[in-house]
Amino acid sequence: MLRIITQPAEAQTELRRICDRTSQDEIVHKEATVREVLHTVKRQGDKALLHYTEEFDQVSLSPEQLRVSGTELDAAYQQVSKELLDAIRLATRQIETFHRQRVPKSWVQFGDDEVVLGKRYTPVDMAGIYVPGGRASYPSTVLMNAIPAKVAKVPQIVMVTPPGAGNKINPAVLVAAQEAGVQEIYRVGGAQAIAALAYGTQTIPKVDVITGPGNIYVTLAKKLVYGAVGIDSLAGPSEVLVIADHAANPVYVAADLLAQAEHDPIAAAILITTDTQLAQQVQAEVKRQLIDHPRRLLTEKAIANYGLIVVVDSLETAAQLSNEFAPEHLELEITEPWDLLEKIRHAGAIFLGNSTPEAVGDYLAGPNHTLPTSGAARYASALGVETFMKHSSLIQYSSSALNKVSGAIQALAQAEGLPSHADSVRLRTQGNLED
Template identity: 50%
Template sequence: MKIMNLEKGVSIKRTVDGGTEMQRQAARKIIADVRQRGDEALRFYTEKFDGAAPDSLLIKREEVEEAYKHVEENLVEIIREAAGRIRSYHEKQLRPSWMETSDDGTILGQKITPLDSVGIYVPGGTAAYPSSVLMNVIPARVAGVRRIVVISPPGADGKLPPAVLVAADIAGVEEIYKAGGAQAVAALAYGTETIGSVDKITGPGNIYVALAKREVFGDVAIDMIAGPSEIAVLADDTACPDEIAADLLSQAEHDLMACSVLITVSRSLAVDVSQEVKKQLAVLPRKDIAGRALEDFGAIYIADSMEEAIQAVNELAPEHLEILTEDPIEVLGRIRHAGAIFLGRYSTEPVGDYFAGPSHVLPTNGTARFSSPLGVDDFQKKSSIIRYSGQALKEHGRKIAGFARLEGLEAHARAVETRLDKI
């Protein structure tokens, strides 16, 4: 990995391409086709892109039961335990509706209502991501969403990975479909003969999934436009080089565009980590992917002070941030922008990916400056409650009418005044 000094005024934030015009046009064409031809288009693109021609887009109950036979019992129990921990964490995010009555009889409040339906996109094809199922479905389930749909691209055999089906079943999903890419997003947004449309789409995917989500936003809600995975490690000379190297590689192996960055005040640590990365990369199964990601998007920065290092972290606003310093809690208070923050050497990032409890669906590409991890709030909406009393309208009515006239809205003012004479 490249080692460089953290220069003042030089941004370390990267810009990720939002897709080429050709990719955007391809996504739009697929969406339009699915809207017009429904299931026929879904089957066409599934065969074209996934090499599969499943008998049914809908997963039957027998397929779910069969999936359990292909996942080791101890792994099923691990999925169950992870699901329990994720559920417990998100139950603490629940907020009740509320109303309060003032002395004049006015009632103000907020009604919190779950979304009616959501679609969870789970990446697939050559890999299985049961963790994505749990991290998206369980917050929606806790929020009270009635209809939760999972959709994922099948393998060449026309099936979904058994672990994905098991995770979906454990999470309580009863509606699972075989389709991927922009076509799956279109089906969720607009519906087909087999798949009913949903109110919101969440879950990560490739560039075509991301572009399709961008295209359908407004007709349905989406969680975010997720970019490649990121990790930043903030460390001093108390940290262990081999552990930092392993953590950087844990993200680099995700994707050719994954970003792994170490920011430290220790030059000796920087050198040791660089050597450890080379050593561990050499024996990594996905070394080609990880090596390319580190070459293009990996770096080690040496700061003059911890304050300068923290400022760089806040500018980067990483998806994952590990704080490996002598006193991580003291540093935590100065971190303003990060998707998920891991404190201390035993809080390695994969703990959050699979088991700790918070959803691993996090803002990327600097959007942690204004976005939050996926949670219960993402699957609920809020309605304001207003019940004005006659006494309150008599007291405030002339002021409200005056404010309306300030904006040139005479009918607004008269809507208030027509009631004042009757109180």
């Protein structure tokens, strides 16, 4: 049963509990396993990958089977419907169009004092995309991770994803990867796949950046390899928070909550509303829509443990609670969503109005669906083109420009006890180049 809370203090306590729903004890226990996997793959390469794939995924592979063959890639197109292929291609166009608008531009500024300053953006050499398997297949995750790398002009994009029954990978995932510009695909998942991307093996190349969500083992592996490679973020369990007023449709709101809860038993689905009647209607509607739900057991578990309805006295209070929670997905199912938007400070993606369910953003609106979770929206943003790029500062001084600031640089260098720093400027500005 989806609980209804009316007391602000109780609501704050419950929202904090939900935000912190990943147990620290669980993390510590699993981190030891992940460290062992990373260390073993780093030392043994493909041998360790094959061992852990058999141990954790119950799939036996040979080294030659790690990489998905061209024949399998070609066959994938014959195994998806025309409707699905068209949908993948539409999403690809939409996502690429959006991300092309976000490419950082290099710039150079020529000052009047003969000083040139600038910033130069360049892509990483190789990107690694992790696509989860497990409870479902995620062609949308392929598109959302690979397309920004393609737009950033990363020369090589490789993908890893767990093999399913019969060593197969879902054909929709394979088609999406090809449409998005992935050059190499490997059938390996879990912490061992992250280790392979971070350190390289005999078969899988070492990459510069790893992106993509996964289970707790994948997330911990990304955390531990950070530094050896870059990562996008540490994705936690998914979540949606809906702010709704009297004009919201309870059928739509319930469907949106369930659309989040069906992801995972620890996904969070939260409604904050100013209307008591709507709260009760949504509670009943969630129960009704669950009756014949194909993923009923795990969805019910998520709703029971991390589902919540909060009734508040105003939309301003709703915005305040939302900001404290900093949701991954925020839906504003209210009469004037753009007015309340001014009060929203922390959210990964914001969906405005009753005709904009989160699913639009999940699949093809264009903005990325790889978003900060567990309160990280307070300081983090969605995955984007910038994730696959780095920038270098550009600095040029003429001799006269250097002469103007010579004294200040030398004073600062001497204050820090770095005489050679000072000399590197003094020798140039006084013209003393003698040995």
